[in-house]
Amino acid sequence: TLTSRLSKCHKHHTLQIELSLFILSSGGAELLFDGVKKHHVTLPSQSEPWDVKQLLVWIQRNLLKERPELFVQGDTVRPGILVLINDADWELMGELDYRLQDQDNVVFISTLHGG
Amino acid sequence: TLTSRLSKCHKHHTLQIELSLFILSSGGAELLFDGVKKHHVTLPSQSEPWDVKQLLVWIQRNLLKERPELFVQGDTVRPGILVLINDADWELMGELDYRLQDQDNVVFISTLHGG
Amino acid sequence: PTKAKAALSNEDIMRYSRQLLLPELGVQGQLNLSKTSVLIVGCGGLGCPLAQYLAAAGIGRLGLLDYDEVELSNLHRQVLHGEENRGQAKALSAATAVKRLNSTVECIPYHLQLSPENALQLIQQYPAANVSSTYNVPTRYLVNDACVLSGKPLVSASALRMEGQLTVYNYRGGPCYRCLYPVPPPQETVTNCSDGGVLGVVPGIMGCFQALEVLKIASGRGSSCGQQLVMFDAQDARFRSIKLRPKQAGCAVCGENPSVTQLADYEAFCGAAATDKCRKLNL
Amino acid sequence: PTKAKAALSNEDIMRYSRQLLLPELGVQGQLNLSKTSVLIVGCGGLGCPLAQYLAAAGIGRLGLLDYDEVELSNLHRQVLHGEENRGQAKALSAATAVKRLNSTVECIPYHLQLSPENALQLIQQYPAANVSSTYNVPTRYLVNDACVLSGKPLVSASALRMEGQLTVYNYRGGPCYRCLYPVPPPQETVTNCSDGGVLGVVPGIMGCFQALEVLKIASGRGSSCGQQLVMFDAQDARFRSIKLRPKQAGCAVCGENPSVTQLADYEAFCGAAATDKCRKLNL
Ligand SMILES: [Zn+2]
Ligand SMILES: [Zn+2]
Numbered sequence: 001t002l003t004s005r006l007s008k009c010h011k012h013h014t015l016q017i018e019l020s021l022f023i024l025s026s027g028g029a030e031l032l033f034d035g036v037k038k039h040h041v042t043l044p045s046q047s048e049p050w051d052v053k054q055l056l057v058w059i060q061r062n063l064l065k066e067r068p069e070l071f072v073q074g075d076t077v078r079p080g081i082l083v084l085i086n087d088a089d090w091e092l093m094g095e096l097d098y099r100l101q102d103q104d105n106v107v108f109i110s111t112l113h114g115g
Numbered sequence: 116t117l118t119s120r121l122s123k124c125h126k127h128h129t130l131q132i133e134l135s136l137f138i139l140s141s142g143g144a145e146l147l148f149d150g151v152k153k154h155h156v157t158l159p160s161q162s163e164p165w166d167v168k169q170l171l172v173w174i175q176r177n178l179l180k181e182r183p184e185l186f187v188q189g190d191t192v193r194p195g196i197l198v199l200i201n202d203a204d205w206e207l208m209g210e211l212d213y214r215l216q217d218q219d220n221v222v223f224i225s226t227l228h229g230g
Numbered sequence: 231p232t233k234a235k236a237a238l239s240n241e242d243i244m245r246y247s248r249q250l251l252l253p254e255l256g257v258q259g260q261l262n263l264s265k266t267s268v269l270i271v272g273c274g275g276l277g278c279p280l281a282q283y284l285a286a287a288g289i290g291r292l293g294l295l296d297y298d299e300v301e302l303s304n305l306h307r308q309v310l311h312g313e314e315n316r317g318q319a320k321a322l323s324a325a326t327a328v329k330r331l332n333s334t335v336e337c338i339p340y341h342l343q344l345s346p347e348n349a350l351q352l353i354q355q356y357p358a359a360n361v362s363s364t365y366n367v368p369t370r371y372l373v374n375d376a377c378v379l380s381g382k383p384l385v386s387a388s389a390l391r392m393e394g395q396l397t398v399y400n401y402r403g404g405p406c407y408r409c410l411y412p413v414p415p416p417q418e419t420v421t422n423c424s425d426g427g428v429l430g431v432v433p434g435i436m437g438c439f440q441a442l443e444v445l446k447i448a449s450g451r452g453s454s455c456g457q458q459l460v461m462f463d464a465q466d467a468r469f470r471s472i473k474l475r476p477k478q479a480g481c482a483v484c485g486e487n488p489s490v491t492q493l494a495d496y497e498a499f500c501g502a503a504a505t506d507k508c509r510k511l512n513l
Numbered sequence: 514p515t516k517a518k519a520a521l522s523n524e525d526i527m528r529y530s531r532q533l534l535l536p537e538l539g540v541q542g543q544l545n546l547s548k549t550s551v552l553i554v555g556c557g558g559l560g561c562p563l564a565q566y567l568a569a570a571g572i573g574r575l576g577l578l579d580y581d582e583v584e585l586s587n588l589h590r591q592v593l594h595g596e597e598n599r600g601q602a603k604a605l606s607a608a609t610a611v612k613r614l615n616s617t618v619e620c621i622p623y624h625l626q627l628s629p630e631n632a633l634q635l636i637q638q639y640p641a642a643n644v645s646s647t648y649n650v651p652t653r654y655l656v657n658d659a660c661v662l663s664g665k666p667l668v669s670a671s672a673l674r675m676e677g678q679l680t681v682y683n684y685r686g687g688p689c690y691r692c693l694y695p696v697p698p699p700q701e702t703v704t705n706c707s708d709g710g711v712l713g714v715v716p717g718i719m720g721c722f723q724a725l726e727v728l729k730i731a732s733g734r735g736s737s738c739g740q741q742l743v744m745f746d747a748q749d750a751r752f753r754s755i756k757l758r759p760k761q762a763g764c765a766v767c768g769e770n771p772s773v774t775q776l777a778d779y780e781a782f783c784g785a786a787a788t789d790k791c792r793k794l795n796l
Contacts, residue, residue, distance in 0.1 A: 080698025
């Protein structure tokens with residue numbers, strides 16, 4: 001199904017100029033986003049399809065208010081943050097290489113340590 | 116959105132011969148269905164669109180094993196059973212007159228009285 | 231009705247420090263809790279965790295109502311009671327346990343059965359959320375009507391076998407129990423825990439959930455479960471939230487021309503007794 | 514290890530009658546519970562309801578481990594303890610409360626800190642599910658590795674502010690904690706309850722949920738939360754279930770060529786102390 005989603009995604013991007021995403025953060029990760037848990041964002045059109053690696057850069061530039069090092073390390077998310085794409089662990093979706101589709105749901109969740 | 120769904124539904128039926136539904140029961144209502152909570156059923160094609168009223172008759176004839184009076188009273192479900200269509204109370208969807216669409220999710224839930 | 235606190239004591243600040251930190255609660259929310267009184271109808275599988283977490287959080291006054299006595303067969307799910315409380319009134323046993331946890335909560339045990347004669351007077355003493363965890367059908371209609379007539383929300387839950395349900399009735403323009411169920415179910419279709427069984431931790435989860443919604447209402451944040459049915463299936467560990475119908479104009483008690491304007495005979499209305507002591511197994 | 518019961522006593526049948534009725538449990542499931550021993554690491558906000566419902570349901574043996582003493586600021590969420598238990602070891606206080614509810618459960622309090630030196634020996638005494646409700650990072654890796662090395666499932670939950678998370682690790686071929694988090698988080702990103710606060714009923718709900726999954730595993734039905742992350746948001750009263758990655762071939766402890774074959778220094782690995790007594794507020 002990953003392949004079918006990817007091909008659907010390609011088709012999508014040839015038709016479409018902008019990419020609309022739901023970005024959610026929880027478990028404390030929302031504190032990096034000014035305490036706001038739900039963001040509905042629109043990524044500008046570009047010739048290549050957007051992948052998660054590019055999304056992380058875009059988020060750093062456009063959504064994070066301070067201390068980006070608590071969100072990314074190198075070109076990936078920092079240890080302790082789990083990324084979910086459409087309610088599945090991003091590891092199942094291709095991680096940084098996953099090509100985003102319109103209306104995708106991306107969640108950044110910080111592991112909780114309270115009890 | 117109800118109107119748009121209905122028109123989508125009409126269009127659907129002119130293209131399609133059979134109607135595939137997910138029928139779920141819980142809260143005790145599943146005991147009327149031989150204890151099985153999830154049924155994936157296919158309704159035969161007919162000239163008119165299927166509505167919930169007809170579905171209740173079909174269920175009585177095809178799924179209920181015994182004591183249909185514990186499921187329906189007159190042409191509607193008996194008091195104490197709530198009907199949900201695609202995760203909404205059927206009262207919001209038109210109740211008996213709601214025209215079923217392919218892949219609809221219909222839930223029959225018995226009110227629980229334990230504590 | 232309950233002593234209006236102007237400020238938190240040093241001991242309060244210590245005790246509630248971990249929840250005072252929450253922007254969703256804070257000092258004002260904690261003061262709101264201390265001014266809230268809640269009536270818990272039924273100190274069983276739902277009422278036990280409910281009373282426990284409301285008391286722990288610092289609810290001002292807690293009414294604990296149950297007509298029944300503690301039995302050994304209750305202890306697999308009614309975790310406020312202990313072996314030594316067998317034979318004791320559940321309301322008293324629950325009050326003792328709650329006091330052990332938080333002696334600053336005003337705890338009032340009612341060892342009696344809620345009836346059309348006493349319900350309104352009792353419920354009017356509890357200005358905020360009125361919580362039902364009662365299972366039999368006549369008492370559900372009685373509590374619902376009493377809440378509608380006194381203009382109070384009803385945080386209602388139930389649990390049976392491996393399933394649970396929760397709704398906040400009569401809340402912010404949402405439906406009441408009668409809006410959803412205008413006609414009582416046939417008696418032979420009603421199963422209770424003695425008949426159908428229940429895994430104890432299922433009312434545990436649902437009772438905690440009730441406590442959460444009561445605390446959200448009482449602190450001033452508001453519940454997210456009005457006009458919602460939360461369904462829990464313990465076997466696949468799944469919750470589902472269902473959008474319910476709005477308040478019904480034709481409802482007999484909360485509608486535009488109500489026919490129910492005072493409490494009546496609910497056993498006759500439901501064709502059932504308001505106890506769960508004896509009941510046949512059906513479904 | 515725990516006395517193998519061949520049949521239920523008359524008192525057992527009475528006590529557990531409401532859950533014996535369940536086809537999902539029945540007499541065989543109840544006997545399975547009575548043969549199960551569970552180690553609860555941490556008798557705090559999660560451990561309290563967890564111990565309560567496991568004992569109520571008739572788990573055979575319950576190990577209750579906590580190095581800490583009861584404080585007033587615990588009581589808003591750690592509902593097994595009472596005001597009179599202030600200053601007492603949590604493990605002892607919890608054991609006393611559990612005994613009050615069900616004296617037939619073998620209860621073993623451990624007033625100590627889990628360490629690389631004692632963890633394996635302790636955990637190996639608990640053949641079935643091993644439950645962690647511990648919050649600090651080094652202890653999470655320690656418990657995870659000890660469970661993987663002893664081949665036991667780990668029913669893990671956490672709660673902070675108005676949120677909860679739950680996963681069953683190392684269960685039926687699913688991932689372990691390290692498969693998900695091969696590298697510990699930077700210490701300044703770790704918040705605990707003293708820093709971030711928590712609404713008491715949130716660990717209440719998550720601890721009950723842990724009890725449910727332990728009971729499903731212990732009775733023989735199996736958990737539905739392996740390779741799943743259950744997220745709970747108390748503010749909008751929503752649960753979400755997320756499909757996680759499978760067991761990772763490259764995992765340092767459960768992978769094909771594990772580099773962790775015995776317990777090591779977890780404080781050094783995580784750059785953090787294995788207590789939650791002092792920690793700065795960050796996020
Ligand atoms: Zn109404
Ligand atoms: Zn692993």
